[in-house]
Amino acid sequence: MTVDAAGIVLSHNEQAVALLAQVGVGVLLEDVAPTWLVEAHRQHVGGTRQKPSAWVDGRISGQRVKALAGPGVDGTVTWWLVGDGAPAGVPRERARAALLQELSSELPAALNVEDCAAVIVQWAARHLAHTAVLVGEGDGRSFPVTRCTTEGPTAQKRITLDPEQLPGLAEALQGLPAVSSCWIDPHEVPAWALPEAFTGGVSEIGSVAVVPLPGHGAPTGCLILMRHRQEAPFTAAEESFAQLFAARAGAALSIARSHVRQAHITDVLTRxxxxxxxxxxxxxxxxxxxxxxxxxxxxxxxxxxxxxxxxxxxxxxxxxxxxxxxxxxxxxxxxxxxxxxxxxxxxxxxxxxxxxxxxxxxxxxxxxxxxxxxxxxxxxxxxxxxxxxxxxxxxxxxxxxxxxxxxxxxxxxxxxxxxxxxxxxxxxxxxxxxxxxxxxxxxxxxxxxxxxxxxxxxxxxxxxxxxxxxxxxxxxxxxxxxxxxxxxxxxxxxxxxxxxxxxxxx
Incomplete structure (x- = not known):
């Protein structure tokens, strides 16, 4: 798919239509492509000081896609889109299994609770949604909240909040099963969960998923996943994978909290x-x-x-x-x-x-x-x-x-x-x-x-x-x-x- 400096599609092949159903010659890229691809194109044609990466990746219609930029004449860019959508879904499942294995290898190194939460939201924002918010164990009124987007840094803060403000949050914090994302109205997302990247407020949110984080014998919190309105909503398969992701993340958080408690006990006993x-x-x-x-x-x-x-x-x-x-x-x-x-x-x-x-x-x-x-x-x-x-x-x-x-x-x-x-x-x-x-x-x-x-x-x-x-x-x-x-x-x-x-x- 070739796109000019103004973001207008000049040409494409049939395979591009399989990924972007509404693509056509003369249409604006931002009207048919996800935000991550539009932003990558702007970086290539915008003349930024830093040379943009040739490869970018993101999701299109629930499918992980890699995009390779090939600069052309007069500021045009030819994008080669490579998807993982094999008919039987085997490559996708293998990729997800590899992701879970890599996550399980990295998380045990974060024995500090804050560090572990930061790793979890960073991975979730990179592989599950545009924005990930982790709400940890609280005292009923205030909760530790860790937020991360694909564009911005990780932010951690203890916030006074009412779990009833967001459908499914109170239940997730108690370890109850996740509520389907189709039952959650994005407009009900409270302000404390919104990152700075959502400049337009809740109107920029397209879909929300609230996933509990199970621990060793007790819940360790929950994960709130948000996507832009330009992105495809969560599918049932993606929500199921998010729960597998949350199981690994919750176990790691439980281990980190146990390590902190043991360190405190050791400090008290040796003092x-x-x-x-x-x-x-x-x-x-x-x-x-x-x-x-x-x-x-x-x-x-x-x-x-x-x-x-x-x-x-x-x-x-x-x-x-x-x-x-x-x-x-x-x-x-x-x-x-x-x-x-x-x-x-x-x-x-x-x-x-x-x-x-x-x-x-x-x-x-x-x-x-x-x-x-x-x-x-x-x-x-x-x-x-x-x-x-x-x-x-x-x-x-x-x-x-x-x-x-x-x-x-x-x-x-x-x-x-x-x-x-x-x-x-x-x-x-x-x-x-x-x-x-x-x-x-x-x-x-x-x-x-x-x-x-x-x-x-x-x-x-x-x-x-x-x-x-x-x-x-x-x-x-x-x-x-x-x-x-x-x-x-x-x-x-x-x-x-x-x-x-x-x-x-x-």
Whole structure:
């Protein structure tokens, strides 16, 4: 079919009549062809800055058609129209099956509900109708609405609406069967569903289909499909295919919503398992750093905690520990230990009593593994920070003096949760201005790295790093230790690593 720059058909063959029944020499293309083909012709003859695509596609009488533009002389364009209408409809069914398979492959990647809704309306506008509107699950008054047209971008907004405004919408949102498009008056489409492309309002709409989106056990919303009045109305076959499309889309939306709910639940459950924010308490500075064994995890078996005293004269309690194991299970056990310790804080003046009670609680739990830890009670007395430190099978803390000398605290004890009989030796340490006591887990000293990745970081290297931190604030000490160990390990495997520094606040 050859058309001039003014949009007048100059010639055509018999095959063109099979697709465009009213085509004829001398008629306007816009009177016999769908909007997508008319717009494509205008782009080719309108002299736009960007070179238009030679191929365009759309629907003609419910049939998917591809059109190839062949520029001629004097601004004419010869359009070669290729339809999929085989007598038995086999190519069309194959194309639809391929479309559903491609849709099913793309949708699972959109685990965000908004992204998933955007993909659905984009596909629907491209393959089912000129405009697609997705109305999601709402609270009865407001609903998330995602709209898309073949010409414009996707728009998402939460809208207050009455589902009764559009026939079939309220039923679709409840998961009831779709209402046939022939029973829906396009003039009843509410304003909130109209995209900007419909400049003439509802008068531009030719047909409307409302299709429910079934989910896993509950409806996930509905899809509103709209076509221009120049386009052919929905056929029964197209409505049936739209329902197949909606089934795939609804399942994907259901999965996305389930993923969001699970992510929220995980966030709530892990919130209390994360290391706490540390700072100054009654003239004493605390700083902690934590790195889980797995790069994609935020929690693990190492932990530290702080229980501030009510008054400056009372002792603040700090603890750093290491639960046997890694990952989520170890983190859950660490959470139980932290919860139990919080309940035992009133007895913290007696370290042995606290650790003994914790030991009994862990032994009473059938699934709890053993725990190593360091319990510290801290109080500031004039310019000094006085600490009482008790190790329960854990590496003894190191003290960095203002001179750069590094000392090991003299404390030993039995690990918790493994034996009924326990023994502990508590050390007393006084810190002057610029001096720091560092608690650390064995994930620091046993971290393997170096040139070949097989050498432990060791306590000697840790002492060397700490000697260089003399006089530094506790925040700088923990950051320095974490940075040096990270450089040592690089991308190699390592255990959970935790450090907790205590010093005098300026």
């Amino acid at each position: 209390d398992l994360l290391p706490p924010e540390l700072g100054r308490v009654h003239g004493v500075s605390f700083s902690g750093r934590y790195r889980a064994a797995a790069t994609d995890e935020r929690i693990g078996g190492d932990f530290y905690d702080l229980y501030p005293a009510d008054t400056p004269e009372a002792e603040t309690v700090a603890v750093l520990g290491d639960v046997c194991g890694k990952g989520l299970e170890a983190a859950v056990t660490a959470g139980k230990v932290r919860t139990t310790l919080q309940a035992l804080v009133p007895f913290a003046a007696d370290h042995t009593r606290v650790l003994t009670l914790l030991n009994r609680a862990l032994l009473a739990s059938q699934q709890a593994p053993f725990v190593t830890m360091v319990l510290v009670t801290v109080v500031r007395h004039h310019a000094e920070v006085r600490l009482r430190i008790t190790s329960a099978g854990h590496p003894a803390p190191l003290v960095v003096r203002a001179t750069g000398q590094v000392e090991e605290t003299r404390t030993v004890g039995t690990l918790v949760g493994a034996f009924a009989d326990l023994e502990f030796e508590t050390a007393e340490v006084a810190l002057g201005p610029g001096e720091t006591c560092l608690l650390y887990s064995d994930g620091i000293t046993e971290a393997r790295g170096g040139p070949l990745g097989d050498v432990m970081f060791s306590e000697d290297r840790l002492r060397t790093v700490l000697a260089q931190c003399a006089g530094m604030p506790v925040e700088a000490v923990t950051e320095r230790v974490q940075m040096v160990v990270a450089q040592w390990v690089r991308e190699g495997r390592h255990d959970d690593m935790a450090v907790l520094a205590i010093g005098s606040a300026p």
